[in-house]
Amino acid sequence: NAGVTQTPKFQVLKTGQSMTLQCAQDMNHEYMSWYRQDPGMGLRLIHYSVGAGITDQGEVPNGYNVSRSTTEDFPLRLLSAAPSQTSVYFCASRSTVSGNQPQHFGDGTRLSIL
């Protein structure tokens, strides 16, 4: 029963490098989303998806791209990493069956940009 799986758990990049953070869920959830957490703060929404082929921007989308080709996967891409993107990234998913449902979070990816 894997739930939401994020890879990698840790990553160090140099400024200007590109990278894809992976997120997969095995619960057949329609909604998936990416958050970032900065020191002393709660999580902020980057991008989200309400189903395969549909994505939308959240609160802090600049510098990130997403796509949703399958129900299970929702990768987050950094095209040209900047030090301001140093953060902990969380992926989440939830079901829309039977009305409102809680969000389930992965264990996070700690990303450092030098």
Place this chain on the structure above:
Amino acid sequence: GIQVEQSPPDLILQEGANSTLRCNFSDSVNNLQWFHQNPWGQLINLFYIPSGTKQNGRLSATTVATERYSLLYISSSQTTDSGVYFCAVRTQGGSEKLVFGKGTKLTVNP
């Protein structure tokens, strides 16, 4: 947008003590969750509680939606309860965004 305020920001307890954490929100919500972020950074779902009262072992939560607040009770605290507790809400008719409070940092000393 909706505002979520948590109090207190920091709390230090001796093992065995009880505590109450509070979450106030500024608009009607259809989703309220409490999370525990452990020292390893993992977000643990504690409660999904848009209204009413729930209990899970030593933890319980109450949300009074009409008065726009939620309370998390921790009884007989243990050192493993240490970490940051977050309240997060999603507004009625709003987007998929969960809005998080800034959290309550709990330290339980042996």
